[in-house]
Amino acid sequence: MPIEDGQNFRELSKISLVEAMSTAEEAVPDSKAIYGKLSVINGYLVYKVVMMDEDRGHNRVLVDAGTGEQLYVSDTISKDSYKNKRSYDKKHNKKMKDYFKGMTPEEVAEKKKQFKEMGDAWKSLSIQDRAAMIIHFMQMKMQWDTMSDDQKELKKQEMKEQWKDFLPLSPEEKKEKLEDYVKSLKN
Structure with missing residues (x-):
């Protein structure tokens, strides 16, 4: 169009x-x-x-x-293809090193497993639910742009707490939580 x-x-x-x-x-x-x-x-x-x-x-x-x-x-871009991009690799590695700082190799492996389960839970949602979540996150981003620095910091801490509670859940519990969240958006 x-x-x-x-x-x-x-x-x-x-x-x-x-x-x-x-x-x-x-x-x-x-x-x-x-x-x-x-x-x-x-x-x-x-x-x-x-x-x-x-x-x-x-x-x-x-x-x-x-x-x-x-x-x-587009052609499929494998998850490993990003490793060939130097600037991405440096930024990504720094973020990951900072994120996993102070964790044992076992804790790092567990975190990565939890993130994969999160991705699987996301992909298991219906197209309608994924679209509703995407629209919700876009609206949140627009709100973020109007927030003060103090409000942003408070929101970051709130989100960190939600992730701490969410990541240890089983894959099925993660999916249920996401579905409940989508239902709350529709009400």
Whole structure:
């Protein structure tokens, strides 16, 4: 769908995020849509949908926001391909070293297992639920931009506590918690 410069495109989409994610999942059958966003690319309104497979490989799918047609599917990017990018690797390694600082190798392995379970729980949600969560997180990001530094710090601490409670849960409990969270968004 063509868009003119400066045109407010948010209201112009003729399909929902759920429909775009469904189209993307049809285009890449062994993957799940984990994120989607309405964007203007080269003057056209599209949904950019990020897909993930069981091996944590990623694809990007562009879906026309007017017709719902799949426009483009990228090649799969393996999780290991990022290691070849020096700047990413340095930033990522620093973040990970800081995150796992002071943990034993067993604790690091347990944390990584918990994060994988979290990803699996996310992918097990329905497309409608994943879309609702994505929209919710986008709204949270817009609110974040208007918060004071003190409010941001308070919110960060609140989120850290939620993660501490969430990560040790079993995979099934994680899925139930996510489903409950989505239900709370719909009420």
